Amino acid sequence: MKQVGLSGSARSAAAPDKDPMASLLARAEARERRALLSLTLPGFILVFVVLAVPLGWLFWLSAFDTNGALTLDNYLRLLRPVYLSSFIITFQMAFCVTAVCVVLGYPLAYLLSQLPERASQICMAFVLLPFWTSILVRTYAWLVLLQRQGVINNGLLDLGLIHEPLALVNNFFGTVVGMVHVMLPFMVLPLYDRMKNIDPLLMSAAANCGATPAQAFRQVFFKLSLPGLASGITLVFVICLGFYLTPALLGGGRVSMWSMKISDTIALYGNWGAASALGVALLVATVLILWGMRKLFGLNEQGRNR
Known part of the structure; x- marks a missing residue:
């Protein structure tokens, strides 16, 4: 009984020693939370002002007509043929531009990833060159090049490859060319980043296991580059949906x-x-496409294959 009493008194004596420490830890955690909140609060306010408020205002305006009356006619008009046709053209354009960017961007990114570091950096500067020029200037440059009396038509005529100027502008083809020029870096950059991080020893290991270069590329390199390809496809396709100036x-x-x-x-x-x-x-439509592409390519939040 006396031992029990002693142990109980010992516990009661130790309790005051723990309480100040727990109180200090709690106050330190509270200060840390307040500091974290003070650092993140400006960001939350900025996002709310520049994103949430405009989006809310967009949804609000869409529910009223020109007289300020509540209506669903603004959404019902989307079913008209003229809008459905425009919607289809937009997706066709985005699909074509994305496909061309994949065909051009994948080999280019692979070449850049295999070059020595110095040469790769120089070539990457040329890939990024369009970012240094206004999109308006680039579009007008293609307008000059593709017109009936432009450099391309005149060159083909001089070579005898055609007998009359081709219609290369003011149509679907010319729009695709201009948009591919703008969007190609957005395909190359994520592909290059992914390919550069693929260990070259994996290809050597596949060759040592009896795989041909084509088999090693298809079974090892290409599969490891898929997350970069998926990111590039998603980025290019979604941006193309909102293109205005070039078309x-x-x-x-x-x-x-x-x-x-x-x-x-x-x-x-x-x-x-x-x-x-x-x-x-x-x-x-953009949100649904992003969700669908994430499911299609099986990507997690970090952009990697699950």
Whole structure:
């Protein structure tokens, strides 16, 4: 009984020693949380102001007509043939541009990843060269090159390869060319980053196991580069959905992208509600595409294959 009493008194004596330490730890954690909150709060406010508020205003405007009355007509008009046709053209354009960027970007990224470091950096500077020039200047440059009296047509005529100028601009083809020029770096960069991190010894190991160079590339290198390819495809496709300037100039009014419909609805008719509904439709389509591509390519939050 006396031992029990002693052990109980010992515990009661030790308790005051632990309480100050626990209190100090709690106060330190509270200060850390307040410091973390003070650092992240400006970022949250910025995101709310520049993203959440405009998106909320977009959804709000889409629910009203030009007279300020609540209506669903802004969304019902999306079922009209002129808008459905524009929606289809937008996705066709995004698909074609993405496909061409894959065909051109994958070999280019592979070549860059296999070059020595110095040569790779020099070539990468040329890949990034379009970022140093305004998209308006690049688009007008293609307009000059692709026109009927442009450099390309004149060169083909001088070589005798054609007998009359080709229609290379003010159509679907010219728009694809201009958009590929803009979007190709967005395909090359994630591919190059992924390929550069692939261990060359893996290819040697595959060769030692009896695989041919083609088999080693297909079974090892290509599969390891798929996350970069998936990121590039997603990035290019989604950005293409919102393209405006290049289709407007190189399409000559014959390529009606969804973004151009939004602009025309505001500029020609002053119908902000209908334009907002078009924007909401594009936003929803983009989110669904991002979700679908993530499921299709089996990517996790870090952009790696699961």
